[in-house]
Amino acid sequence: MERESFEDEAVAEILNREFVCIKVDREERPDIDQVYMSVCQAMTGQGGWPLTIVMDSAQRPFFAGTYFPKVSAYGRAGLLELLPRLAQVFRSEPDNVERVASQISAALKRAEQEEKPARGAVPDRSLLESAVLIYKKNFDERYGGFSDAPKFPSPHNMVFLLNHAALTGDEDARKMALHTLRAMAYGGIWDVVGYGFSRYSTDRAWLVPHFEKMLYDNALLLQAYTLAFQMTRDPFYQSIAEKIVIYVLRDLGAPDGGFYCAEDADSEGEEGKFYVWRAAELREWLDAKDVDEFMKAFGASxxxxxxxxxxxxxPHSFWDEPMEEREKRFSSSLTRLFxxxxxxxxxxxxxxxxxxxxxxMIGALAYAGRVFKRDDFIARAQRASDWIETHMVREDGRLLARYRDGEARYLAYQEDYAYLAWAKLQLYDATYDPDHMARAVAWTDEMVRLFWDDQRSGFFFYGSDGESLLARPKEVYDGALPSGNSVAAYVLARLRAMLGQERHREWCDRQIAAFYRDVKAHPVGYAQFLQALQWLLYPTSEVVIAIPEKTQDASPFLVxxxxxxxxxxxxxxVSEQTRSLIQSLAPYTIDHVPREGKVTAYVCESFACKAPVTNVNDFVRQLSMSES
Incomplete structure (x- = not known):
């Protein structure tokens, strides 16, 4: 619509004469997007982008839709005809405009008031099992994934399934996740030449992508491929994960520490032009003796x-050949094309x-750095985390959502707080620096203060100090991105298991109850929420390593x-330097002290602890017992 209509002089003349036009970036103002998308769905029965809303001066919508062409075509009204008609209705039929606007506003308020948490509901493992059965029913056995085209990566599906397989021994869940991750890396959604994943595939085989590359997709996929390596030790998954990092740092890394949003799908007005190759180009630029084999190996014709x-x-015929061998064989050709x-x-x-x-991305980088023993990944995650804390936090401590051209702006939303708390937990796991744990707790406490619904439980999308809109929604559905409420449930479940604090237990229980009915009705729509339930429904493992003052080397235990x-x-x-802070965060560690002046490990299962050990071999035996 931007090029077709908004830059057209005839359309612009009507818009500027009859309307006050406001163009909203839905990534900067997801709260507005959330509220008015629900309006569009209520008024038309469908939604999507671009979103078109016409409202009165009180911000009450009386007309909604998605895409409108410049001129009427194929039964769809064009803006040149629609806009004057809307302006005329607004002037000549104020009673009708008032009636529609009032009805929509009242319906949104009523939906909020009718929300009731499933109090007393106690989830059990059958909910997780029912989700896995649906995944199995929907699984594409040839190309992976769990839907028809278009196919979105939705990496949180794979993370849930891999964890489920590890907890239950369900080999089918493991195979579905690994096959999907492999199929995506073999498809055109993966950039063979410059790395990184595109946003989604327009076909079943992951071949033809929408070429836009998003930071969040690559962050979530980095987590999924890292977990796949951790569960299998297959270097294929490590290779893809490390190449994701190469792409992100090279093409989305901001010089001063953060990460940019995305790269568009098109260049020079053509979608995919930057990424695709005509056969004549390949024959012109690649070695004549290699080009035919290259084209065969990479599906070109x-x-x-x-x-x-x-x-x-x-191509499918090459799936059995290790990707690393094929890329090594054609490394000079791939370098030349890059x-x-x-x-x-x-x-x-x-x-x-x-x-x-x-x-x-901070959390995924820290996790990958820990698993792959890449200190440079952890350092880059730490640098970005420091940048957020320095540039995206006001003097009063309020987190902000967007930074551009030297300006931090817009009050952060609940998902910002939830994701940041998750990232701090990952940084703690990678460094064992308790300051990261303390920040995870602090951001969680702030999230509760600003967004918690004390009447019905759950977190509102925007804060109590935010701009008041027609409604104050809660988002829990895990779409392309895991929802803020699902990530909050996960963070609270982890803090509950790690720190043993009563407030985290209470918030976690209420959070689960608030959305249990929705999750039970359609569990595969809540893969991140299901990961939180895994922390509550299966035995957890707690390990405390206490380091004496004179001994700093706990590396054999950490390895x-x-x-x-x-x-x-x-x-x-817990070292002598960090003991005070960690005990303030996790009071139960007061008794977890070094024995006999040696590094001492305490291995517990759901807080039932085995005898402390000072010998690494004994420690390994206890870990093995807790895994069985």
């Missing part, structure tokens, strides 16, 4: 697979820095932890 050009990918591509006109980069998406994976394990490392 004279006819092409995308508007006469080629999206490079791994160099050629860098000379093309790049897609526009959205240089907003969003707290929420940055937090996802053992890395080698013995438990999806529900919390680790606290």
């Amino acid at each position: 004279e006819a092409g697979n995308f508007e006469g050009a080629n999206i490079l990918h791994t 160099e050629i591509r860098e000379k093309r006109v790049r897609p526009h980069r959205d240089d907003k820095i969003l707290t929420s998406w940055n937090a996802l 053992a932890l890395t080698d013995h994976v438990h999806p529900l394990r919390s680790v606290l490392v």
Whole structure:
């Protein structure tokens, strides 16, 4: 609509004469997007973007829709006809406008008031099992994924399934997750030449992407591929994870520490032009003796697979060949194509820095750094975290949502707080620096203060200090992004298991009860929420490593932890320097002290502790017992 209508002089003349026009960036103001998308769905029965809302001066909508062409076509009203008609209705039929606006506003208020949590509901493992059965029913056995086209990565599905497999031994859940991750990396949704994943696939086979690349997709996929490696030790998943990091740091990394939002799908007015290759181009730029084999190995042909050009990918006939061997065989050709591509006109980069998406990348980087023993990943995550704390927090401590051109703006939303608390937990796991744990707790406490619904439980989307809109919604559905309420449930479940504090237990229980009815009705729509339930419904593992004053080397114990994976394990490392802070966060650690002047490990299951050990071999035996 921007190019077709808003830049058109005839449309602009009507808009400027008859309306006060406000264009909203839904990434900067997701609260407005949430509220008015619900209006559109209520008025038309459907939603989507671009979103078009016409409202009165009291911000009450009386007309809603999505895309409108410039001129009427195929039964859809065009703006040149629609806009004058709306202006005329507003002037000549004020009673009708008032009636519709009042009805919509009242319906939104009524929906809020009718919300009732499922108090007394106690989730059990059958809910998780029912979700897995639905995943199995919907699974695409050839190409992976759990839907028809278009296919979105939705990495939180794979994380849930991998954790479920580790907790229950369900081999089918494991295979579904791993096959989907492998199929995506073999498809055109993965950028073979420059790395990184596109936003979604327009077809079942993950071949033809919508070429836009999003920071949040790559952050969530980094987490999923890292977990897949952790569960399998298959270097394929590590290779993809590390290449995601290469892409993000190279193309989305801001020089002063944060990460930019996205890269557009199109350049020079054509979608995918930056990424695709005509056969003649490949023959011109690649070594003649290699080009035929290269084209075969990466699915290119004279006819092409995308508007006469080629999206490079791994054809199904090559799936059994290790990707690393194929890329090594053609490394010089891939390098050459990358160099050629860098000379093309790049897609526009959205240089907003969003707290929420940055937090996802910070957490994923820290996690990958821990698993792959990449201190550089952890350092980059730490740098971005420090940048957020420095540039995105007002003097009064209020978190902000967006940074661009030297300006931090907009009060942060609940998802910003939830994602940031999650990121701090990941940083703590990667560094055992208790300051990260303290910040996770602090951001969680602030999230409760600003967003918690004390009457019905759950978190509102925008804060009590935010701009008052027609409604104050709560989002829990896990779509392309996990919802703020689902991540909050996960954070509270982790804090409850790690710190043993009563307030986290109470908030967690109320959070689960608030949305239990929704989750039970459609569990696969809440994969992140299901991960929180895993922390509550299965035995957790708690490890405290106490380091005496004169001994700082606990590395043999920490290495053992890395080698013995438990999806529900919390680790606290307590030294003489950190003891006071950790005890204030986790009071139960007051009795977890070094024995005989040695590094001492305490291994517990759901807070029932085994005898403390000072020998690494004994520690490993206890870890193995807790995994069985």
